[in-house]
Amino acid sequence: MALKYNKQIIKKDRSIQTRGPRDHQIAQSIDNASIGIISELKSQIIDLQGRLGKANSSDLTDEELDAEIINAVKSETKILNTTISELKDKIMSSKEMYLQEIESLRVLLKDKDVFIDQLKVNKTNKTNKTNKTNNSITHLVLDRPELEEHFIDPIEKEKNINLESHISIDKVQSEKKVLDDKVEKLKKLLNKK
């Protein structure tokens, strides 16, 4: 059983706070702990300073300190700029890649439209053909054989006709700039597409 100490003594004109031996003991252990923490932190600071190879800031003059800060800011800014430009390059290249993908998709879509149109034409042709034969629309047969087209030149057999030409046609020269302008404009439009 612990002894009880009177920790508050009240006098005529004042009240006095006192501590018992346990209180003294606790206070002493706290003091020792803070001293330990402080000394530990001190040693860590010294260690970090050593590792950074920097002198204690308190050893530097004001100008040296400013220069140190400026240098540190500059090097950090440089690193940041490099990172930003690298990111920009990455974004640009991926943008380029996406644009190319979009372009190829556009071409595919166009091809698809052409294909659909062809199918529509085929379908109409087949339907018309079927209509002509049956008077009603029946199933479409897309692989039905097509009639081959032949173009006979009506004068092919008479190619040895001896004709003596006395034809001379005058040429008219136009302004070069007008044609060059048209070629340039068409070139731009074609590149745009």
Place this chain on the structure above:
Amino acid sequence: MPKVVGLDIGTNMLVVSTVDAEGNPVSKMQRDAFYHIVPKTDVNRKSIKISLDKRESNYIVNEDGSYIVVGEDALEMAMERNDVAQRPMLKGVISPKEKDALPILKLLIEALIGKGNKGDKCVYSVPAPPIDSSFDVVYHTEIMGRYINKMGYDAKPINEGMAVALSELLDDGLNGVAISLGAGMANISVMHSGESVVNFSLTRGGDYIDNAVGKALDISPSLVQLEKESGIDLLNPTTKIAEAISVYYSTVINYVLRTVVFELEKNSKEFPRFREAVPIVFSGGLSLANGFMTKVNESISDIKFPMKIKEVRLASEPMLAVSNGAYLSGVF
């Protein structure tokens, strides 16, 4: 360097656009007509030859010794003899009635474009499929391509309306309506951002006017043609023929414009929307008449187009628009 030639094979006129060795643009034209003169005697043969040489006419000597006058003189000589000149083409394609004239057409084309060398390219105009007639243009396209190939060129066909667009709609981003009004046909191409969305032809043109006026006034269509091409003023016609020509001009212009609207509305589901107002450009021999654009503007005021029209204008060189466009397509 390989040569590029743009060739407009018209019913009434053959036109070529190309560049010379220095890169200067040059063009050549030849009327697509011929007239056969058969001499009765040897003396007659010699006198005809002297006469033709004196007139500086273009002609072909047939193997039987007869003469085939070609071009402008064919028309004039036919008129002098109260006769009609023949044409190897009808309504924009090889005339089935004039198959014997094909060698003449070949010679005319060869005189215009010359012989080609390896790598030379010739882009030739062909009409779009007609919507008011039942003939097809595939045979004409194939045979013409074959002839031009034989002349040493790599022959490529181009739609006539599309050729006009390439020549005249460049400032509009290849957006608008390009119309070529020739002797045999009207070729129409509606362009949207460089793509031809509607393409068709109508078998009404200068020949229709000549025949209609000829019938109405009981005169030769060749006479009407000469009157028409002698610088007619459609707004102030001074003769009966000119008056009739002016009336039939309005008929053709109205017919072409109303058909354009009809075709656009018919295909409205597939038809892309124009974001901005677009121009209508006219080219071809019919558009050369004085007062033509006033007539067009009069007609257009009564017609509602399915898109906004920015302006109605004449091609910078109405007779060269097709061949220039064909040349441009051959450059790329």
